[in-house]
Amino acid sequence: xxxxxxxxxxxxxxxxxxxxxxxxxxxxxxxxxxxxxxxxxxxxxxxxxxxxxxxxxxxxxxxxxxxxxxxxxxxxxxxxxxxxxxxxxxxxxxxxxxxxxxxxxxxxxxxxxxxxxxxxxxxxxxxxxxxxxxxxxxxxxxxxxxxxxxxxxxxxxxxxxxxxxxxxxxxxxxxxxxxxxxxxxxxxxxxxxxxxxxxxxxxxxxxxxxxxxxxxxxxxxxxxxxxxxxxxxxxxxxxxxxxxxxxxxxxxxxxxxxxxxxxxxxxxxxxxxxxxxxxxxxxxxxxxxxxxxxxxxxxxxxxxxxxxxxxxxxxxxxxxxxxxxxxxxxxxxxxxxxxxxxxxxxxxxxxxxxxxxxxxxxxxxxxxxxxxxxxxxxxxxxxxxxxxxxxxxxxxx
Amino acid sequence: xxxxxxxxxxxxxxxxxxxxxxxxxxxxxxxxxxxxxxxxxxxxxxxxxxxxxxxxxxxxxxxxxxxxxxxxxxxxxxxxxxxxxxxxxxxxxxxxxxxxxxxxxxxxxxxxxxxxxxxxxxxxxxxxxxxxxxxxxxxxxxxxxxxxxxxxxxxxxxxxxxxxxxxxxxxxxxxxxxxxxxxxxxxxxxxxxxxxxxxxxxxxxxxxxxxxxxxxxxxxxxxxxxxxxxxxxxxxxxxxxxxxxxxxxxxxxxxxxxxxxxxxxxxxxxxxxxxxxxxxxxxxxxxxxxxxxxxxxxxxxxxxxxxxxxxxxxxxxxxxxxxxxxxxxxxxxxxxxxxxxxxxxxxxxxxxxxxxxxxxxxxxxxxxxxxxxxxxxxxxxxxxxxxxxxxxxxxxx
Numbered sequence: 001x002x003x004x005x006x007x008x009x010x011x012x013x014x015x016x017x018x019x020x021x022x023x024x025x026x027x028x029x030x031x032x033x034x035x036x037x038x039x040x041x042x043x044x045x046x047x048x049x050x051x052x053x054x055x056x057x058x059x060x061x062x063x064x065x066x067x068x069x070x071x072x073x074x075x076x077x078x079x080x081x082x083x084x085x086x087x088x089x090x091x092x093x094x095x096x097x098x099x100x101x102x103x104x105x106x107x108x109x110x111x112x113x114x115x116x117x118x119x120x121x122x123x124x125x126x127x128x129x130x131x132x133x134x135x136x137x138x139x140x141x142x143x144x145x146x147x148x149x150x151x152x153x154x155x156x157x158x159x160x161x162x163x164x165x166x167x168x169x170x171x172x173x174x175x176x177x178x179x180x181x182x183x184x185x186x187x188x189x190x191x192x193x194x195x196x197x198x199x200x201x202x203x204x205x206x207x208x209x210x211x212x213x214x215x216x217x218x219x220x221x222x223x224x225x226x227x228x229x230x231x232x233x234x235x236x237x238x239x240x241x242x243x244x245x246x247x248x249x250x251x252x253x254x255x256x257x258x259x260x261x262x263x264x265x266x267x268x269x270x271x272x273x274x275x276x277x278x279x280x281x282x283x284x285x286x287x288x289x290x291x292x293x294x295x296x297x298x299x300x301x302x303x304x305x306x307x308x309x310x311x312x313x314x315x316x317x318x319x320x321x322x323x324x325x326x327x328x329x330x331x332x333x334x335x336x337x338x339x340x341x342x343x344x345x346x347x348x349x350x351x352x353x354x355x356x357x358x359x360x361x362x363x364x365x366x367x368x369x370x371x372x373x374x375x376x377x378x379x380x381x382x383x384x385x386x387x388x389x390x391x392x393x394x395x396x397x
Numbered sequence: 398x399x400x401x402x403x404x405x406x407x408x409x410x411x412x413x414x415x416x417x418x419x420x421x422x423x424x425x426x427x428x429x430x431x432x433x434x435x436x437x438x439x440x441x442x443x444x445x446x447x448x449x450x451x452x453x454x455x456x457x458x459x460x461x462x463x464x465x466x467x468x469x470x471x472x473x474x475x476x477x478x479x480x481x482x483x484x485x486x487x488x489x490x491x492x493x494x495x496x497x498x499x500x501x502x503x504x505x506x507x508x509x510x511x512x513x514x515x516x517x518x519x520x521x522x523x524x525x526x527x528x529x530x531x532x533x534x535x536x537x538x539x540x541x542x543x544x545x546x547x548x549x550x551x552x553x554x555x556x557x558x559x560x561x562x563x564x565x566x567x568x569x570x571x572x573x574x575x576x577x578x579x580x581x582x583x584x585x586x587x588x589x590x591x592x593x594x595x596x597x598x599x600x601x602x603x604x605x606x607x608x609x610x611x612x613x614x615x616x617x618x619x620x621x622x623x624x625x626x627x628x629x630x631x632x633x634x635x636x637x638x639x640x641x642x643x644x645x646x647x648x649x650x651x652x653x654x655x656x657x658x659x660x661x662x663x664x665x666x667x668x669x670x671x672x673x674x675x676x677x678x679x680x681x682x683x684x685x686x687x688x689x690x691x692x693x694x695x696x697x698x699x700x701x702x703x704x705x706x707x708x709x710x711x712x713x714x715x716x717x718x719x720x721x722x723x724x725x726x727x728x729x730x731x732x733x734x735x736x737x738x739x740x741x742x743x744x745x746x747x748x749x750x751x752x753x754x755x756x757x758x759x760x761x762x763x764x765x766x767x768x769x770x771x772x773x774x775x776x777x778x779x780x781x782x783x784x785x786x787x788x789x790x791x792x793x794x
Contacts, residue, residue: 069685183622191622225580225588229647231687234679235672236643239636246633250626270674273713274667275632281710282631285735288466290628313678316670316720323713338682 001353001361003346009102009366009375011150011310012214012265012332015141016062016085016108019046019078024140025132033125034132035109035116039077046077048109051121055109057081064094064336064343071338085336088144095148099346100333101366101395102375104150104177104212105141106265107133112217113181114154127156131166138175146380147391150373151175152212157189160196164203171207176374177263178204180211182244183218192251205257210308210373214265215240241267242275245307249279249299250292254306261372263308266332266339269317272309272324276300304328308372312339315352318364326360330369398750398758400743406499406763406772408547408707409611409662409729412538413459413482413505416443416475421537422529430522431529432506432513436474443474445506448518452506454478461491461733461740468735482733485541492545495740497730498763498792499772501547501574501609502538503662504530509614510578511551520555527553528563535572543777544788547770548572549609554586557593561600568604573771574660575601577608579641580615589648602654607705607770611662612637638664639672642704646676646696647689651703658769660705663729663736666714669706669721673697701725705769709736712749715761723757727766 019037026034035050048055062081063071078086084094095103110116110133117133120126134153142149153170155163155178167178180200185191204211215237241264248254248262279299283292294302310330311317321329331349334340341348353361369375381387416434423431432447445452459478460468475483481491492500507513507530514530517523531550539546550567552560552575564575577597582588601608612634638661645651645659676696680689691699707727708714718726728746731737738745750758766772778784 068682071683071686185622191625193622193624193626225582225590225644227588227590228644229590229687229689231647231679231683231689232640232643234683234687235647235675236640238671238675239639242636243629243633246629247622247625250628250632268671268675270671271668273716274635274665274671274711277667277711277713278632278635278665281736282628285465286468286628286631289468290626290631292626292628314671314674316674316717319670319720320713320717323716339678 001350001358003350004099006099006346006349007362007366008098008100008331008333008345008349009150009369010100010333010335011104011263011308011330011369011373013103013105013335014061014085014108014337015091015105015137016057016078016081016336017048017110018086021136021140022129022132025135026128030125030128033122034129044077050116051119053119055116057109061108062336063338064340068338082336088141092145092148094335094342096395098333098335098343099395100335101377101391102148102150102369103333103335104152104373105137106152106179106212106214107137107154110154112154112214113157113179113187115157115187117154117156118158123158126158127162130154130156131169134166134170134175135173138170138173147377150177150369150375152177152179154179155200157181157184157187160199163200167200167203167207167209171209176208177210177212179217180213181217182213182215182240183247186218192247192253197253198256201253201257201260205260208259208261208374210261210263212263212265213241213244213267215267218244238266238268238271242271245275245303246279248306249303254302255294258305260306261308262306263310263330263372265310266312266334267309268314269309269311269324269329270314270320272317273320276303276323279303308368313341313348313352318352318356321356321360321364326363327368329364330372331365398747398755400747401496403496403743403746404759404763405495405497405728405730405742405746406547406766407497407730407732408501408660408705408727408766408770410500410502410732411458411505411734412488412502412534413454413475413478413733414445414507415483418533418537419526419529422532423525427522427525430519431526441474447513448516450516452513454506458505459733460735461737465735479733485538489542489545491732491739493792495730495732496743496792497732498774498788499545499547499766500730500732501549501770502534503549503576503609503611504534504551507551509551509611510554510576510584512554512584514551514553515555523555524553524559527551528566531563531567531572532570535567535570544774547574547766547772549574549576551576552597554578554581554584557596560594560597564597564600564604564606568606573605574607574609576614577610578614579610579612579637580644583615589644589650594650595653598650598654598657602657605656605658605771607658607660609660609662610638610641610664612664615641635663635665635668639668642672642700643676645703646700651699652691655702657703658705659703660707660727660769662707663709663731664706665711666706666708666721666726667711667717669714670717673700673720676700705765710738710745710749715749715753718753718757718761723760724765726761727769728762
């Protein structure tokens with residue numbers, strides 16, 4: 001398949017929230033409680049301030065368009081970023097430059113599971129702000145370009161019943177994905193081995209809401225020794241995903257909620273043939289003394305029924321796509337982060353996909369994502385030949 | 398290749414030390430300081446007692462011959478184990494029953510890096526005992542059946558200069574492998590990112606001594622939440638190896654000691670295509686700000702020059718053997734632990750190796766191990782046609 005024939009839907013990109021995000025989604029009387037974006041003149045950086053706490057941007061979060069020689073992890077300001085990081089019109093332009101049809105965007109300064117709001121002194125106001133955030137994300141960020149985004153909500157993680165309510169609220173607005181933590185226990189919440197999260201999981205199952213676990217959403221990366229090179233941490237981040245998948249698999253969650261769907265975001269895919277084989281081996285060798293029971297299924301089968309995997313650049317995953325499950329693989333661009341292939345994703349993918357039949361390429365690059373996240377680029381337009389041609393030229397040109 | 402034509406050399410088995418291990422290797426006057434094996438009548442278990450501390454056996458360490466339905470992790474006694482766990486003659490019989498020509502055996506109650514002796518109140522006596530242990534292992538355990546074992550020494554980990562001395566001492570006795578910790582920092586020793594271990598590494602490089610990092614040799618498994626199913630820990634143990642390899646790769650160790658060899662014991666192989674690809678990607682994307690420099694090599698190339706991998710049962714590793722490096726893969730039996738394929742290793746391997754050319758099977762099942770560990774089954778016998786036939790029938794019958 002030629003680079004220009006790829007149809008790309010990215011299930012993991014990131015939005016750097018614009019300074020005015022709360023303005024259109026909160027009553028004026030509550031605006032004073034919302035996080036404010038201010039410029040720190042001394043350090044020449046832009047920061048968010050919420051309830052007296054200062055949250056800087058991290059440079060590696062927004063390096064799209066810069067050569068690797070220029071990356072660093074210093075905080076930064078809006079002027080140093082590509083406008084596509086925070087401006088929806090420029091974002092769509094950057095998607096078009098990279099031939100990307102659809103995109104799901106994770107939050108930045110509010111953290112992956114909206115943890116910022118869980119630290120609000122007034123939790124009721126925290127919930128108001130979180131809902132305003134979701135409304136901004138769904139109606140304004142994604143809503144400005146109907147058909148170009150897969151909306152993704154954040155949950156009020158401090159209360160599973162409120163989480164369930166918010167899942168139901170955003171579902172009515174057409175949002176079918178929600179973030180959660182790869183390990184809530186590490187965030188200080190109960191772990192997934194009891195029934196604490198059941199109201200949330202039940203609501204997600206009812207509404208067909210995909211739960212997205214992004215690497216780093218436990219707010220902890222793998223611990224490395226003081227003085228250890230940071231490359232170790234970067235290399236091993238996908239292990240967070242392997243741990244999260246393993247936790248879920250052996251917990252009761254997947255058996256209690258047989259239709260629940262999880263997307264393992266930015267976890268890569270190349271480790272999966274090994275992991276899927278390993279869980280079956282552990283089950284066969286140890287199930288009798290550990291009392292695990294998956295009925296007439298193997299653990300690998302249960303994993304494939306519940307998990308969607310995704311990759312940026314992962315030749316070993318492509319080579320082993322059938323050992324992984326061709327219907328379980330999606331693609332991500334990771335714009336504007338430092339691991340992203342933007343703006344050369346189609347060229348980089350074409351090279352990695354050499355020798356793969358077209359129908360399998362279609363699954364991995366867009367049709368799996370469209371099915372799993374119920375994403376329909378034509379939902380807001382007539383799906384006729386002229387529209388398809390227009391959309392194609394919009395994305396390509 | 399038929400099961401009966403496989404030549405098997407296992408680079409990871411385990412010895413449950415026999416009660417009389419110190420008797421022939423310590424002067425009589427020092428025997429009182431040595432660990433003693435005693436029977437706890439009340440619990441009907443055999444334990445080691447050293448300086449007042451009690452060290453039980455763990456059941457899963459010695460379940461060879463039992464069906465998975467009967468495993469448990471309760472302590473046990475010699476009478477409950479197969480004699481092959483601790484009796485050298487029965488061990489060789491069990492190797493013959495499984496068609497295994499050669500075996501490298503890791504220690505049990507003294508821990509993987511001989512940590513037991515690092516806790517001695519009198520470190521000088523600790524060193525005497527550790528040397529006696531190595532002499533027992535090399536001269537008695539391995540020496541009773543010349544050509545059937547790859548000797549493996551333990552290091553006095555509390556002093557890198559003593560470690561170097563012991564490496565040189567056992568090297569003269571024909572021992573070319575030594576255990577070390579996958580993460581000494583977790584054991585309370587300095588990490589590998591400074592120069593603390595350099596005398597040890599230098600001696601190993603000089604003597605061509607392979608450093609074996611066994612999973613669990615950091616005395617810590619992956620941390621799991623209280624109440625989490627233990628299957629999670631079993632599934633994720635190979636991550637210890639991935640972490641150890643990643644630490645070594647980005648540290649200066651491999652670049653400072655370009656001929657140093659590490660064996661990653663019981664770490665599996667199926668995750669390697671992904672990991673090898675990942676380290677190159679991290680290098681390409683991040684090297685400029687992390688200041689990593691491998692000269693004209695890629696990290697994956699450096700890894701293949703220094704690391705030997707091994708697997709028990711790992712179809713994804715076999716399928717991806719060329720992405721891993723066909724010269725870097727060895728096989729292990731893991732006798733008598735619960736993950737072992739004993740006594741059906743040839744049958745289980747033949748199934749996994751279907752479609753693999755004979756010369757590649759030979760590399761993975763024995764010739765890589767023979768080259769890397771300088772193991773020669775004919776070192777003590779004339780290598781003529783009659784001896785080969787005799788050895789073959791010895792192992793097979």
